[in-house]
Amino acid sequence: MEISQLKYMLTLAKHLNFSRAADEVCVTPSSLSQQIKKLEDELGVVLFGRTTRSVHLTPAGVEFIENAQKVLSQISEINVVMQKYIVGESGNISIGNCPALGAYGVTSLIASFQKTYPKISLQFYEAECFDLYPLLCNGKIDVAFLTAFDKCKPGKIPLESYPLVDDELVIIANTSHPFASREIIDLHEASQENFFSFSKSSGLYWDTIDACHLAGFEPRFSYETQYTDTILGLVSEGMGLAMLSSRTVTKNLQKNIAVIRFRPTKIRTLSVVFQKKQKPLPIILNFKNFFINWIKTNELRNTPFNSKSNV
Template identity: 50%
Template sequence: MDFYQMKCVLTVAKHHSVSKAAEELCVTPPSLSQQIKKAEDELGVKLFVRSTHDIWPSEAGNEFIKRAQKIFAELSKMNDIMNNYASGTIGHLVIGCVPVMKESGLLHFIKLFTERYPHISLEFYEAECFDLYPLLYSGKIDVLISTAADPEKPKKIKLKSYPLAEDELVLVTSKKHRFANRGIIKLKETAKEPFISFSPSSSLFRVTVDACRRSGFMPVSSCRTHNFDTALGLVAANGGVAIVPLKKVTHTKWKNISIHRLSPKISRTLYLVFLRSGIAKINPIVENFEQFMAQCHLNLHFDEYN
């Protein structure tokens, strides 16, 4: 027996009338009667007892109706759940992010998103900027919070980026350093300073190198680390200088570190990055996340790059 025949039986039982049931189902009474007969022939029992004016379920019909109603209720529940998945209100979202979530203020918006979509679970994959892009291309992460565009992006990949926040980069030195009591430092003055540098896969490394090049020199690394606290510890010990985000260094309290603004000013933008429409079917949860973040930042606009 198919679901349509089951629906026919339930509709006739609801109205106690073939003609009224046929009107609801938008079929002719003879066609509906034929479906009821097919169901009865297949089951080998009479589902209805007919009188001159009405039609009533038989004992077997009552049992059938009780179980069919449970099936349709479960089917309706299943459809609702599937609709939730299709509309992106239930499921799982993997966010790849550079380690700036706390100081950027984005955690507040993430919290608001989880309140609006309580049935979406979030997973964060934290790594350096250029280590995350391949994970986005392969689908291992759904969205990316990044501080730079990927210079090695395959041509076939199309991305949509959305600016979220901007941070100024500053020079940090030991309080024993010759710059310690100065507020603003010209970047070219640091040409002979030993730099504490970060991973080449981080945007901070590339921003630092590019800024120094524009000021006429290449920074010389005395030490390289993947860890921000390690870098600040080396700076505090007067092992070198470093260029770091202002928001991040002010969230970390170090007694022996001086913070200096740079001239010319160096800034870094934090982006939300998605695979652009047309490459594959867009995950509806990603669409909801994109729209939510757009509502939080209505004064900014998406940038698309090939």
């Protein structure tokens, strides 16, 4: 039994005339009659009664038509569903994100994408920047949000990145620290201070290293952690200094913490990163185009750190 035969049956049942039905399905009347006879022989029942003057459905034909309509309707629904995959409106996207994603305001963009494509399922994998690279290059994730795309990126797998948000690195210190009364310092003044560090797979670790090297010294790290809350707690107790994204600090201000800008300024950028492919999957292309179009029409980038904050 073929789908075309089901369509021939429905058309003949509508017209009860071989010539008119054949015209609608663009075949000859004899060809239409042969296909109907072939189907009847296959099923072992007569579906249409024929006389020299008329064509009519048999009881078996009536029941066949009812079921054929359901089958073709289901096939049509399947085609509609599959078309959504073809155009990238259904499916799954695996997203790798660094822990600071919320502070950069990108979660609202992802939510907006989800509203635009409600049939797409999003899966999130949170890890530090350099832990996400292998997942992206191995195809374990489809896209990554990285704050250190320009550092230590793999050379064998071509990647493409689109910068979303620029942010300024700042120093946080206890409010009793001598730096706390100043709005901005020369970073070299902190060369003898103890810094708390994020893990070496974190973009913040390498940004801190770069900023201190640019100021002419090697930072003295006294404690390493993966958690912002831990560093904020230690700094609030006066146990050392730390460098954080100004956006992260603004989102997580705590008592007894002062925020100090420094020279030379260190800017870090959050980018959305994909594997570079000649023919990306439609669903990934839709995700990419959503963010590219957003970048073209919005100015979340280059948001300055407005003021020093003491809590």
